[in-house]
Amino acid sequence: MIIKSRKFFRLSLAAILILSLIFSLLLIRSKTSGAPDFPVTPISQSSKEVEIDISEGETGSQIAASLFAAGVVKSVEAFFRVAVSDKRSTRIAPGRHRISLKISARQALDQLLDTGRISNLIKVSEGARKSEIASLLIARGFTKSEVNSAMGKLLLPSGFKDPEGLLFPAQYSLIIGASALEILQSMIARFISDSEVKKLLMGDTQFNALKLLTMASIIQAEGDSEDFSKISRVIRNRLKIGMPLQVDSTIHYARKTRGQLFLSTKSTLINSPYNTYQRYGLPPTPIGNPGAAAISAALNPASGDWLYFITVAPADTRFTESHGEFLAWKALYQKNRKAGAFEVKK
Numbered sequence: 579m580i581i582k583s584r585k586f587f588r589l590s591l592a593a594i595l596i597l598s599l600i601f602s603l604l605l606i607r608s609k610t611s612g613a614p615d616f617p618v619t620p621i622s623q624s625s626k627e628v629e630i631d632i633s634e635g636e637t638g639s640q641i642a643a644s645l646f647a648a649g650v651v652k653s654v655e656a657f658f659r660v661a662v663s664d665k666r667s668t669r670i671a672p673g674r675h676r677i678s679l680k681i682s683a684r685q686a687l688d689q690l691l692d693t694g695r696i697s698n699l700i701k702v703s704e705g706a707r708k709s710e711i712a713s714l715l716i717a718r719g720f721t722k723s724e725v726n727s728a729m730g731k732l733l734l735p736s737g738f739k740d741p742e743g744l745l746f747p748a749q750y751s752l753i754i755g756a757s758a759l760e761i762l763q764s765m766i767a768r769f770i771s772d773s774e775v776k777k778l779l780m781g782d783t784q785f786n787a788l789k790l791l792t793m794a795s796i797i798q799a800e801g802d803s804e805d806f807s808k809i810s811r812v813i814r815n816r817l818k819i820g821m822p823l824q825v826d827s828t829i830h831y832a833r834k835t836r837g838q839l840f841l842s843t844k845s846t847l848i849n850s851p852y853n854t855y856q857r858y859g860l861p862p863t864p865i866g867n868p869g870a871a872a873i874s875a876a877l878n879p880a881s882g883d884w885l886y887f888i889t890v891a892p893a894d895t896r897f898t899e900s901h902g903e904f905l906a907w908k909a910l911y912q913k914n915r916k917a918g919a920f921e922v923k924k
Contacts, residue, residue, distance in 0.1 A: 613655035618682045626679045629697065631754055632690075634672045638662060641670065645686055649679050656683040666691055673751030674698050698752040702765065704869035705798045707831070708742045711765075711867070720758045728759035732766060735779060735787070743791045743864025744769050774873045782877065784814075788863075790876050795864035798872035799827035805887070805895050806875035812884050812897065821885065823854040831865035891919050 619625075628648045632641060642657040651657045660683040661667040667687060676695045677686060689695055700714050712725045732741050745762065746769035752761060769775055778794070779787045797809045816823055826841045832852035833845065846855040851862050868876075884897040886904035890911045898904055914920070 613659060614653040615656035616652045616680050616682050618685060619678070619680065621678055621681070621685070627676050628679055630675045630677050630690075632670065632672050632675060634753060636672070638667060641690075645677070648677070650677050650681060651683050651686050652680075657686055660684055660687055671696060671699075671749075671751045672753055674754060693749060696751050698754070699749055700752060701749050702745060702747045702867065704747040704872070705795070705866045706745075706747060707866045708745060709834070711745050711762075715758055715761065718752060724758045725762075728757070728762050731759055732762055734766065735770060737787050740863045741766065743795050743867055745867045746772065746775075747867055747869045772870055772873075774870045774877065777877055778873055789860055791868070791873070792860045792862075792864045794868040794873045794876035795866045796823070796825055796827055796860075797875050798868035799830075799866055800825055801887070801889070801895055802893075803871050805897075806872055807878060807880035808882065808884065808897050809887060810875040810879035811882050812887050814879050815883065815885055817859065820858060822856070822858055823860070825854050828852045828854045828861050828865055831861075890914060 628650065630641075630644055630648055630650070632644070638658055638661040639654070642651070642654045642661065645651045645657050646654045664687060670687075670690045671693070673696045675690055676697055677689050681689070693699055698718070700718065702711055702714070708729065712722075712729065715725050716722055729741055732744075734741060734744060738744060741762070745765040748765075748768055750761065750764065750768075770779075778790050781787050781790065785793070793810065793813055796813065797806050801809050813823060815821075824846075829841060829845050829848065829850075829852070830836060832848060832850040846853070849856075851857065852865065854861065882897065883899040885899050886901065887895060887897045888904060888907050888911055889895040890907050891914050896907050898907070
């Protein structure tokens with residue numbers, strides 16, 4: 579009798595475990611598939627769209643509610659569950675997004691992550707000058723006086739008196755109603771938050787933060803990323819021995835020109851504090867807004883005795899400590915330039 583009771587107990591326990599497992603599976607299934615969701619929909623140019631404004635710091639549930647209210651997703655729960663399960667959702671940028679109507683929650687997330695669908699996005703390229711960034715804002719509807727006034731009111735890091743170089747290159751989504759001052763200040767906030775910038779702001783044993791940033795801006799303008807650390811070394815080597823930097827990019831900055839590979843002798847004679855052919859040392863401010871790679875190169879120059887560098891052909895930049903070798907390479911550059919090696923092919 580006792581044996582039978584134990585057997586019955588074991589059978590009952592097994593049945594309970596099986597029923598619990600079935601219930602758990604049903605519960606999981608209801609949580610993952612119970613939320614109403616539109617099917618995956620083919621997107622075409624004729625697909626109807628709506629604009630969704632997302633503010634800084636909005637939560638997934640808030641975004642889900644906005645999408646549901648606008649008729650993008652079939653339920654708040656459907657989008658919220660997709661967002662929670664996909665780490666990419668943390669990268670949804672604030673701003674005005676163009677989103678298709680009546681699409682699946684997964685498609686809605688993909689469209690929110692597509693920067694091409696952010697109608698008020700501006701891109702600050704590496705090396706862009708503050709005057710060019712001002713033009714971007716003016717193109718977005720701000721007046722020239724608004725932008726110029728904002729430039730003069732910015733809160734700058736200690737040791738800086740001009741925002742040139744501090745407007746960090748990145749993509750920025752313009753928050754609806756934000757002023758020019760708020761937008762530009764956010765660029766400086768992005769600059770300060772970068773890990774390489776934090777090192778730069780501390781300076782090093784030879785240069786303060788302003789000089790390091792000025793150096794980085796020249797590095798950015800003078801070469802490709804694979805050559806940044808070598809260009810950094812050339813600059814430091816020249817400064818060490820009191821040799822003029824003689825870089826074309828500072829002349830172009832003074833003359834407000836771009837895209838001109840050839841620099842005339844007349845241009846090197848202009849009267850400007852940015853004329854590094856006629857003046858010793860670094861120019862008074864950065865000549866653009868460098869990216870993290872150029873800033874890192876300014877802090878970490880390569881090892882070498884180089885004093886000269888020249889790009890003799892596309893993707894062929896050479897470094898040397900010999901003036902004679904530099905002159906030979908310069909002749910090769912001139913030959914290649916006349917032959918059209920540097921012309922942009924259409």
